[in-house]
Amino acid sequence: MSDATAAKPAKRMRFANVLSAEWTKILTVKSTFWTLFAGAVVLIGFSALWALAFSASFDDMSSNDRATFTPMLPIQAAFYFAMVIFGALGVLVITAEYASGMIRTTLTAVPRRVTYLAAKTVVLGVVVLLVGLAVSFASFYASQLILATKGLDGSLGDRGVLRAVIGGGVYLALIAILALAVGTLLRHTAGSIVVVFVLMFVLGIVGGFLPGSWGDTVNKYLPSNAGSAILSPTRQQGELAPWTGLALFAAYTLVLLAAALVLFKRRDA
Template identity: 75%
Template sequence: MDGGAAVTAAPAGPAAAPARNVRRVRFGHVLAAEWTKIRTVKSTFWTLLAGAVVLIGFSALWALAFSATYDQMTDTERATFTPMTPIQVAFYFAMVVFGALGVLVITAEYSTGMIRTALTSVPRRAHYLAAKTLVLALVVLAVGVAVTFASFFVAQPILAAKDLDGSIGDPGVLRAVAGGGLWLALIAIMALALGTLLRHTAGSVVLVFVLLFVLGIAGGFLPGSWGENVNKFLPSNAGAAILAPAQQPGQLAPWSGLAVFAIYTAVLLAAALVLFERRDA
């Protein structure tokens, strides 16, 4: 036995290196980052401005049109007219603009390749999509409520020429006006979900246009009583029920209609999250 033999220690490998302290990315950090992104991107400002101009401008235009043609309206048209009617018509044009914002919030990152950098910083994709959705919803809700109120107060002096105007204190009017902002927020979230599913700006905007504008018009041509029942459950027709001070013929009740639209939005958002977590960036 060689008593002088020494045991040589094996050199320390990578496993022996001290573990690095990796800072955990908290949900609050992701929210702050998304807030910074959405308020510093120029397209956000211009799209919101376009939506505001369309909604307020078309509300005034349709208030003028209804005032000028009220004497030629049928008894049925007069019976269903409310101080919110010009705003309801204007919404069909403005909602596509607000939907475009929801699309751009996610597809712009795919087109520039920033999505890969973002997901490297935020590995938990559910947190990333949730933060983006929440920030978008809050921004559109705040702007949407303000713009809907502005549209209402711009339209009423024009309607007053034919004594068609109303007050924010009239039954159901405050709910209708505030509900308009809530509907715009849901529209933006639905568009974000579609943008996440398609990952292409033009295709997503076209799909938003079809779902919110074309489908609602096409539903009006469905024949028979079953057509009437299907028509009121179409996305834009269901959501638009919140804009009426009281339930209108052929429409769901205001909160029921908005709830149906919220279900559509939730289903699309859930599908978007599933694919978002499974697909490569």
């Protein structure tokens, strides 16, 4: 057996070991549980509250608003509050190591920074994806119970609804990974969370005030507006197509992650 062939299993084993270590870290740190719990409570709770609000005000809505109403609207509104919390988790999993000084120990044990950051990204993505899918489905069912009192509810069998609910879990995982990239770039918890808040919340609001047709065009390409298109059962006016929007948000995430990796390899711990 050649040296190159013998080296391949070792590399795979080394990455598996790093994955295992990152899995242990993310599951044993108390902030992970509480941040995920807070995100779940906010997303499910606000989905129910928005469903209640839509149910109470539906008769007073304009004919255009009633015509464009979908059973996913309460969840879409709730996502704007919850996504910053899931983003905070992505920030914390890397900046907490800088704050505690553990990053030096980690990089001594795992000198290949690409391996370390890849393992952390995979573990974070898997954890948030699993939790995100569960929370997205729970939010859907909670909101539909309330919408049903006015006959506004839908089902997973309706056109585009199952895709939208599953897409919500995928979107949360991408948000967490994007936040991980921001945290790696800035290495500061508060500053990174502020940047994530601006990217995911503030820009979407500001984009709505941009004037003219160019403003409408720019608005739909902003990160949160592009990513949240996946939450619509059908393509809405002024939005990208659902999968196109999610793909664009994934591209934003990959660009930030690549930039984070470049700086991570060049800077001291």
